[in-house]
Amino acid sequence: MKEAQGHNKNKKFGMVIDLDKCTGCGACMVACMAENNVPFREDESDKQLGTAWMRVYKMTNGKPFPETEVCYIPRPCMHCEGHGGHSPCVSVCPATATDYDNHTGIVSQIYTRCFGCRYCMAACPYHARVFNWWDPVWPADMEKMLNPDVSVRMRGVVEKCSFCYHRYQRAMEKAYYEERQEIEEDEYQTSCTQACPAGAIAFGDLNNPDHAVHQLVKPDNRHGGRPKNPHAFRLLERLGTNPKVYYLSSREWVIRAGDNYVKNEKTGAGGH
Amino acid sequence: MSTQDDQTHAVSEQETEGPAAPIILFFIIGFAASLVLGWGIFPKLLYSQKHQPINFNHALHVEEVDDGCESCHYFREDGSFSGIPNLESCMECHEDVIGVSEEEEKFVAEFVVPEREVSWLVYSRQPDCVYFSHAPHVIAGKMACVECHGHIGESDHARVYEENRFTGYSRDIWGKNIAGLAKHPWERMKMDDCSKCHVRENVNQGSVQTQKGGCFVCHK
Amino acid sequence: MKIDRRSFLALAVGGAAGTALTPLPWKLTDDSSIWSQNWPWTPVPEKGENSYAFTSCTLCPGGCGLMVRMVGERAVKIEGLEGHPVNDGGVCVLGLSGLQLLYGSTRVKTPLKRVGKRGQGHWKKISWEAALAEVAEKLGQLRDDNQSHTVACITGSKHGTIPALFKRFMTVYGSPNVMTTPSVGDTLEMALQVMHGVEAQAGYDVENADYILSFGSGLIEGWGAPVRMFRANSAWRENGTKVVQVEPRLSNTAAKSDQWIPINPGTEAALAMGIAHVMMKESLVNNDFVESYTEGYTGWKKMVLDEYAPEKVASITGIDKMVIVKVAREFAGAGKPLALCGRGNGETPGSLAEAMAVHTVNALVGNINQEGGVVAVPIPEYAAWPETGLDNTAQIGMAKDRVDGAGSDAFPLAASLLNRFAAGAMSAKDYPVNALLVSGTNPVYSTPGANDFKKAVEKIPFVVSFSSYMDETAMQADLILPNHVYLERYEDIPVMAGLQKPMVELTQPVVFPMHDTKNAGDAIIELSNAMGGSIGDAFPWESYEACLEETLGDKWDVLSEDGLWEDEAFQPAGWGEAFATASGKFEFMNPDMDLMPSYVPLNLEGNASTFPLLLMPFDSMRLASGFISDPPFVIKAVEDTILKGKDACVEVNPATAKSLGLADGKPATLSTPKGEARVRIYHYHGIMPGVVAIPRGLGHSADDKYMAGKGVNFNELIGPVEDRASGLDMAWGVRAKLAKA
Secondary structure, X not given: OXXXXXXXXXXXXXXEEEOOOOOOOOHHHHHHHXXXXXXXXXXXXXXXXXXXXXXXEEEEOOOXXXXXXXXXXXXXXXXXXXXXXXXXXXXXXXXXXXXXXXXXXXXXXXXXXXXXXXXXXXXXOOOOOEEOOOOOOOOOOHHHHOOOOOOOOOOOOEEOOOOOHHHHHHHHHHHHHOOOOOXXXXXXXXXXHHHOOOXXXXXXXXXXXXXXXXXXXXXXXXXXXEEOOOOEEOOXXXXXXXXXXXXXXXXXXXXXXXXXXXXXXXXXXXXX | OHHHHHHHHHHHHHHOOOOEOOHHHHHHHHXXXXXXXXXXXXXXXXXXXXXXXXXXOHHHHHHHOOOHHHHOOOEOOOOOEOOOOOXXXXXXXXXXXXXXXXXXXXXXHHHHOOOOOOOOOOOOOOOOOEOOOHHHHHHHOXXXXXXXXXXXXXXXXXXXXXXXXXXXXXXXXXXXXXXXXXXXXXXXXXXXXXXXXXXXXXXXXXXXXXXXXXXXXXXX | OEOOHHHHHHHHHHHHHHHHOOOHHHHHHHHHHHHHHOOOOOOOOOOOOEEEEEEEOOOOOOOOEEEEEEEOOEEEEEEEOOOOOOOXXXXXXXXXXXXXHHHOOOEOOOOEEXXXXXXXXXXXXXXXXHHHHHHHHHHHHHHHOOOHHHEEEEEOOOOOHHHHHHHHHHHHHOOOOEEEOOOHHHHHHHHHHXXXXXXXEEEEOHHHOOEEEEEOEOOOOOOOOHHHHHHHXXXXXXXXXXXXEEOOEOOHHHHHOOEEEOOOOOOHHHHHHHHHHHHHHOOOOOHHHHHHHEEOHHHHHHHHHXXXXXXXXXXXXXXXXXXXXXXXHHHHHOOOEEEEOOOEOOOOOOOHHHXXXXXXXXXXXXXXXXXXXXXXXXXXXXXXXXXXXXXXXXXXXXXXXXXXXXXXXXXXXXXXXXXXXXXXXXXXXXXXXXXXXXXXXXXXXXXXXXXXXXXXXXXXXXXXXXXXXXXXXXXOOOEEOOOOOHHHOOEEEEOOOOOOOOEEEEEOOOOOOOOOOOOHHHHHHHHHHHHOHHHHHOOOOOOHHHHHHHHHOHHHHHHHHHOEEEOOOOOOOOHHHHOOOOOOOEEOOEOOOOEOOOOOOOOOOOOXXXXXXXXXXXXXXXXXXXXXXXXXXXXXXXXXXXXXXOEEEEEEOHHHHHHHOOOOOOEEEEEEOOEEEEEEEEEOOOEOOOEEEEEOOOOOOOOOOOOXXXXXXXXXXXXXXEOOOOOOEOOOOEEEEEEEO
């Protein structure tokens, strides 16, 4: 067992979402629901009560007709690194139900450990966490479509996007079987990345120079440690959450909407 | 309160004859009874006894097959572990009765002929929130089957499956010893047992919260 | 010895002390936490061997390749097939939710016979033998009475073996009344028929175009093959293709485009003509094509130059004159410009003159059958079996006029006019409709003027549905002969969604049929055999699968292996050979038909004083508007600006809403000449003042609680408006009124 992790460099899985390509079709949301046994109810129009790990928000530039512009922004869990893995939610969990793993950079949520205090929901600035107000019910024969790789959550616990960690486990399992210690980029992709019909989502190891996500948003010292790409930004970056989900947009108003800027302040100044 | 208590006491002493029984005796009775209950009766009440549908003889099978455990418990090409064989696997040999045992006859008649899957009781089944994969342990970690499963391959009968009436899980998880003591991995497999080995072998010790294993390593 | 209270206390203390020294409390604590963390009513998915099963999606005409992840015998997730020419791994919201249709509660599980009143939903289970015998008897009786032509049949798709089997059945039975579900594809086919003289579908080489001018097409909202269009849209972003979207509303397509040109609703054809005007006036046309390969150019050019000057077009469309000129110059100046039409997801056919107008814009720059242009793609016609003899009854029946008027002197181009069926059946001018067979479509929901359609169906004495689901049309049936769900059956799908090459896909079963259902192909073969005589003779196959295998011939091997057959060798015909019109050239004007590319204003139903607003539908990728209801995942993904509680939200410009005193998020009553509905107001800057936009695909009344009773069916608020040229429905909207509820 020793060699399993011994010589591995730590991974830092992250996502880059190209908002210029995202069409707001919602396939990422449903791909996530189908992959992760996310339950549904009769009325899902109150978005604060429903469970969804991936949510696509619609933003407008607030200008009147015909100057109006619209942009969609998919929001998974940001898997914040914070400082040394102390992401907002991990720091407040009194039950050790959520955790940051330095080996993968993934923020885990253990449903059986969670007792539903919802501190993490209050701490998360991205509304990425949802609470199960009801027991999940799959009508008719729909229990047949439950994925055994993901456990079903009971009422009273908080859940959130796991970057499809079970897919990482499966990929590693196959790698071990083939006597490899490492997986290729395409062996571990999240369900939303795979489904996106626009190819707007890239997923991979931000630490691995061969991975697309690294190429897209690698930190550049001449940019104060921020990505060289002027279109790249993260949500509420200046809170110090150090999220691992990056966005790309060619539109200034979209980048501005990603954080709280005072009037006349230039974007791209933040970052820790 | 104490005044009232004393009064009551006084009245009772007056009304009865003979000395009061020594308090210590009752203490001992209660103490002893609860020990009997807790160590003796409780485990019997807690677990129900179930028998496997077929009294499976591992020793006999190990003799007959070529590849030892892997003949029936093998890895699939995607790295997942087949676990307990399904009927189709069994039928590769047992399409008809090939031996002389009564159990085999029963197996063929009750399961093979009607093509009914055998509902084996899995001693090692963990709750659904537990993620376990054989590949990292057996292939990457080069662990032998016996290291966790013990000498099951030498058993000539299927032992009784004890199901926790409360949780529905097998007694093997907590262990045969009701005190929760175990010498070998196959005698108990709780979270701490996984963790202990992972700490010792320094695998996946990436957790920020616990400074030990990351939760997702063994949970899903 | 006396037992007193103290003794009990001592016993209890002793018991407590002893218990603490046993495993009991610790074990029970542990067990109770395990128990409470794993409630027995929380389902635990069964494990099993993982594998993939491959098939094609049939939920829309797009034809995406699917790989279905299986765990043991269970299908647990639908994923897009990597490397597939249409979707290459991508998949849409509806496609992803397909398993909820397979495993959901809307399935019709066995043949059903109506016992209560129509629409009441009271059914009796019957056997397949009894059900087919009943259909055979009813239809046999009508035939015996020489009423075979009074039987009508509506199928979903136009092409492939299933619609062909239905059509063959109707022919040998003796009725010309076979209708299909219309779309803009029908209009485009007619345009090609008139202008090219060929029977072909319009394919668009969107991947290779470098300038896209879309006249209201929801390019990323379900138009064409949706996932293919998503991929194209991303490619355009990468290679700098300019996309210009002309539409009254800031749709997702408009939001993603490089330039959004808001236009007065319904005037897109005028803009196309204005652009043609500028191109011709400034000599920006492809002279080689126009001079050598077209007919009627001079006359048409004169008409356009006279009538569609930019100033005039500007006043019709509300677009600034300079914008029109600029777009025309850009379009003509681009290397491979491409103009597209078909509003929204293309489910409404629209006006033929408009389709021709847009097609002409393409023709003027010579991008017919060119890379990055419009390609006339032949329709794969393999489902053609040797004719068998029609008996006397059938011959008499087939000679009757169609109830929808398609193919008559008034509508010579049309093969099917479902929009005219309800009126035809209601009036029973020539003859009544005595029986109706419906397969693969849900016209009671999806036909504009849905309420009238329902009334017409109510009048038909015998209605048979082949639906897999208890949808609105099945609810009106007397008998339901449920088809397998697409994940349980074989079916060929000629992909007709604007691809550049002829393509046929095969839907293959990934799971065993869950219920006592039957492939509609088998049902129709068995029905024919039950009816016997010349009808039975026309269906010599043992089963639908045998029929499919025989019909597809050598394609079968490829299809059953790869799931996909593509005509790799297909090359668009060169200009010299492309046109089979009387002149052998591309025809701008058809002298016989008084038909040319032009702007034909549509007089909307209702008067402007009672109904001051214009109501138009919009399509969302998060809503299915066709024959499939939205499964729970889809409804879950719908924005709360589209559906809130049980109300559909209508988009109203804040300025318009203010003038009407309608606050954001508040309920309102929306009325049109066709009906009235409760809606919720959504203030949206992206919609033109005076226009109200309503989502299509809501308001189902059948199916289960996850799907039904949500919002309003737009088809109940609008009626069809007949295109004089094609006979198809050209309505793009309807007049409306909004008032506080």
